Amino acid sequence: MVVTGFKATRARKLTPAEKEANRVLAAGRAPVERGFAPLKNWRILTKLRTDPARATHLLRALLVLANIEATTGK
Numbered sequence: 001m002v003v004t005g006f007k008a009t010r011a012r013k014l015t016p017a018e019k020e021a022n023r024v025l026a027a028g029r030a031p032v033e034r035g036f037a038p039l040k041n042w043r044i045l046t047k048l049r050t051d052p053a054r055a056t057h058l059l060r061a062l063l064v065l066a067n068i069e070a071t072t073g074k
Contacts, residue, residue: 038066 003031005025014022038047039062048055 034070035063035066038069039063 003025005022006014008014018034039059045059048058048059
């Protein structure tokens with residue numbers, strides 16, 4: 001399932017509830033995007049040809065390493 005935010009148009013402004021829903025969605029999405037940014041820079045996923053289950057384990061390990069790198073500042 002894909003969850004997308006609400007979009008305003010010139011004719012229709014967002015309600016306060018829709019704005020709050022967009023804020024909540026952005027708050028949940030930000031850590032994930034920050035986690036994938038180092039993986040994209042490392043280009044480790046560009047040539048990944050493996051079983052999806054194995055890729056999931058690899059991705060989790062890489063995210064842990066990226067998190068350690070981000071928290072230690074090295």
